[in-house]
Amino acid sequence: MSLANEVLNLAEQYRDDTARNLSKLVQIPSLSGQERDVNAELASQLEQAGFDEVTIDPLGNCIGRLGNGPRVLAIDAHMDTVDVGERANWSFDPFGGEIRDGFVHGRGTVDQEGGAAAFVTAGRMLKELGLKDEITLLVTGTVMEEDCDGLCWKYIIEESGIRPDLAISTEPTNLGVYRGHRGRMEIGVSFRGVSCHGSAPERGDNAAYKAARACLAIEELHPRLTPNDFLGKGSVTVTEVSSSGPSLCAVPDFARLHLDRRLTEGETEQSAVAEVEEAVRGLDARVEVLHYDGKAYTGLEYGMSKYYPTWVLPADHPAVVEGAAVSEALFGEAPVVDRWTFSTNGIAIAGLHGIPCIGYGPGNEVLAHAPDEKVPVDHLVRASAFYTLFALRMAQSAR
Numbered sequence: 374m375s376l377a378n379e380v381l382n383l384a385e386q387y388r389d390d391t392a393r394n395l396s397k398l399v400q401i402p403s404l405s406g407q408e409r410d411v412n413a414e415l416a417s418q419l420e421q422a423g424f425d426e427v428t429i430d431p432l433g434n435c436i437g438r439l440g441n442g443p444r445v446l447a448i449d450a451h452m453d454t455v456d457v458g459e460r461a462n463w464s465f466d467p468f469g470g471e472i473r474d475g476f477v478h479g480r481g482t483v484d485q486e487g488g489a490a491a492f493v494t495a496g497r498m499l500k501e502l503g504l505k506d507e508i509t510l511l512v513t514g515t516v517m518e519e520d521c522d523g524l525c526w527k528y529i530i531e532e533s534g535i536r537p538d539l540a541i542s543t544e545p546t547n548l549g550v551y552r553g554h555r556g557r558m559e560i561g562v563s564f565r566g567v568s569c570h571g572s573a574p575e576r577g578d579n580a581a582y583k584a585a586r587a588c589l590a591i592e593e594l595h596p597r598l599t600p601n602d603f604l605g606k607g608s609v610t611v612t613e614v615s616s617s618g619p620s621l622c623a624v625p626d627f628a629r630l631h632l633d634r635r636l637t638e639g640e641t642e643q644s645a646v647a648e649v650e651e652a653v654r655g656l657d658a659r660v661e662v663l664h665y666d667g668k669a670y671t672g673l674e675y676g677m678s679k680y681y682p683t684w685v686l687p688a689d690h691p692a693v694v695e696g697a698a699v700s701e702a703l704f705g706e707a708p709v710v711d712r713w714t715f716s717t718n719g720i721a722i723a724g725l726h727g728i729p730c731i732g733y734g735p736g737n738e739v740l741a742h743a744p745d746e747k748v749p750v751d752h753l754v755r756a757s758a759f760y761t762l763f764a765l766r767m768a769q770s771a772r
């Protein structure tokens with residue numbers, strides 16, 4: 374029997390375990406910054422699966438290690454989820470973790486604890502199939518992604534000194550091989566004015582009017598942004614306008630815009646800031662990239678600039694080619710090679726640190742952050758087979 378078939382058979386044998394593990398994770402609510410209990414459960418699943426070492430780092434990331442080889446493969450799943458939203462829009466209990474009709478149901482099944490359940494099983498299979506010390510496999514159940522994508526991996530790389538040679542993100546790809554996504558940033562633009570009594574506005578300098586002119590300039594900037602065939606065009610829009618002054622009967626002496634900027638290939642922090650500065654020139658504006666200040670469930674305070682760089686691997690990058698080859702060996706046909714619409718921890722792994730990253734994950738991204746989120750058990754089985762064969766082939770090539 375081929376190695377691929379052996380892996381696939383074993384993944385089938387563990388089908389129910391994989392689904393049950395996901396069900397257990399889903400039953401533990403885990404909003405960003407509140408991942409303590411879900412990561413305790415994940416740690417126990419990793420231990421039961423036979424990982425050589427399971428640790429929780431100071432930020433609260435759960436990290437399982439298998440093997441001790443020189444080449445390091447990381448497989449990442451963030452363990453926090455968004456909230457359920459309007460409960461009436463769900464036709465089942467978002468925290469029920471029901472397994473029926475070939476799906477695991479609930480918040481986090483697609484985005485994205487399904488990836489974690491699949492890598493737990495992959496570790497178990499790799500132990501059984503005899504992955505020795507050719508490579509080191511790290512699986513990471515990471516925190517705070519929904520609030521600040523990449524923060525957890527910035528911590529792992531910069532503070533814990535862990536630098537994998539290659540990473541697989543298990544964010545939902547519908548079992549396609551993904552190779553990047555647009556980046557993003559949050560920009561603040563503030564305006565100063567001079568207040569005066571609202572009954573005689575000509576005596577002052579109204580900061581709100583400067584912000585209003587800037588809003589229209591930003592509206593005009595958006596269609597001028599550069600198109601991109603693969604990732605899609607970047608975007609810029611005003612998401613919040615505010616002003617303040619001594620009273621509601623006074624001309625405001627301060628105003629502020631909050632901008633959401635999506636970045637495509639070739640657009641950088643510098644280029645995006647320069648475009649905004651150019652758009653608001655003459656309005657005496659201050660343009661700044663905002664900062665995220667986070668507090669983990671462990672109590673650790675750790676933040677980063679809200680610049681989440683674009684990343685994309687070329688279609689012929691060895692990691693992309695190998696991902697497609699693994700999928701084809703297992704399932705007999707070439708996978709869809711594509712990109713995510715949303716942003717992931719890849720912004721830190723590949724975007725900030727240049728570590729090659731591909732995506733392969735169970736579930737359809739259209740159900741991320743949506744009601745009635747559910748993942749096919751078949752996807753979990755196939756993803757566990759994919760991670761296993763990918764690691765085995767990486768080990769073989771290291772021999």
Ligand SMILES: [Zn+2]
Nearest residue numbers: 451484485544
């Ligand atoms: Zn996600």
